[in-house]
Amino acid sequence: AQSVTQLGSHVSVSEGALVLLRCNYSSSVPPYLFWYVQYPNQGLQLLLKYTTGATLVKGINGFEAEFKKSETSFHLTKPSAHMSDAAEYFCAVSEGGNKLVFGAGTILRVKS
Amino acid sequence: AAGVIQSPRHLIKEKRETATLKCYPIPRHDTVYWYQQGPGQDPQFLISFYEKMQSDKGSIPDRFSAQQFSDYHSELNMSSLELGDSALYFCASSLGWGGADYGYTFGSGTRLTVV
Numbered sequence: 001a002q003s004v005t006q007l008g009s010h011v012s013v014s015e016g017a018l019v020l021l022r023c024n025y026s027s028s029v030p031p032y033l034f035w036y037v038q039y040p041n042q043g044l045q046l047l048l049k050y051t052t053g054a055t056l057v058k059g060i061n062g063f064e065a066e067f068k069k070s071e072t073s074f075h076l077t078k079p080s081a082h083m084s085d086a087a088e089y090f091c092a093v094s095e096g097g098n099k100l101v102f103g104a105g106t107i108l109r110v111k112s
Numbered sequence: 113a114a115g116v117i118q119s120p121r122h123l124i125k126e127k128r129e130t131a132t133l134k135c136y137p138i139p140r141h142d143t144v145y146w147y148q149q150g151p152g153q154d155p156q157f158l159i160s161f162y163e164k165m166q167s168d169k170g171s172i173p174d175r176f177s178a179q180q181f182s183d184y185h186s187e188l189n190m191s192s193l194e195l196g197d198s199a200l201y202f203c204a205s206s207l208g209w210g211g212a213d214y215g216y217t218f219g220s221g222t223r224l225t226v227v
Binding site: 032034036041042043044045046049051090094095096097098099100101102103104105 | 145153154155156157160167168170202209210211212213214215216217218219220221223
């Protein structure tokens with residue numbers, strides 16, 4: 001079965017600094033990987049996804065992630081954090097095509 | 113663009129009561145998925161339906177049941193509610209089976225509070 005590990009339940013960065021949220025996955029088949037963002041009391045919004053093809057994936061709001069098969073990683077980055085990026089971020093892997101398996105989430109705090 | 117609509121947005125029930133949550137998929141989407149997110153937890157897959165038939169089942173308690181109707185909307189019925197059922201319940205939809213492989217679209221969720 002697939003699984004996802006997000007390193008760091010809380011990450012704090014200064015406004016304008018690099019954002020790096022870590023995600024490692026375990027999958028017995030070529031994975032489909034996703035990052036979702038959840039603002040307080042809101043639903044899950046898809047940031048970006050890797051299915052096949054280019055390993056560097058660009059998403060919304062300036063985020064991107066790189067699929068590294070050798071490291072079984074799919075870390076999320078953004079060059080310059082903005083106050084509006086403060087939210088909880090979930091890494092997820094598709095299992096069997098029907099369901100997503102989520103990591104435990106990382107709460108991003110952006111300091112002014 | 114139309115999104116996944118869930119109702120109600122908030123629901124407060126007492127222990128041992130029943131609750132019904134509704135999900136209206138994006139137009140023309142024929143597959144729905146239900147997730148439960150407890151406080152401070154990651155979303156957990158409950159159940160999915162494709163063309164009105166159950167397509168996959170996760171960690172859904174026996175007290176819960178769900179179905180998909182002819183117009184593709186879905187309802188999650190929860191009976192004998194327990195305090196531990198308090199959570200955010202999300203619905204997602206996709207066109208065709210296997211939407212998880214492409215990242216499906218979630219609704220805003222129903223927050224259920226059991227008191």
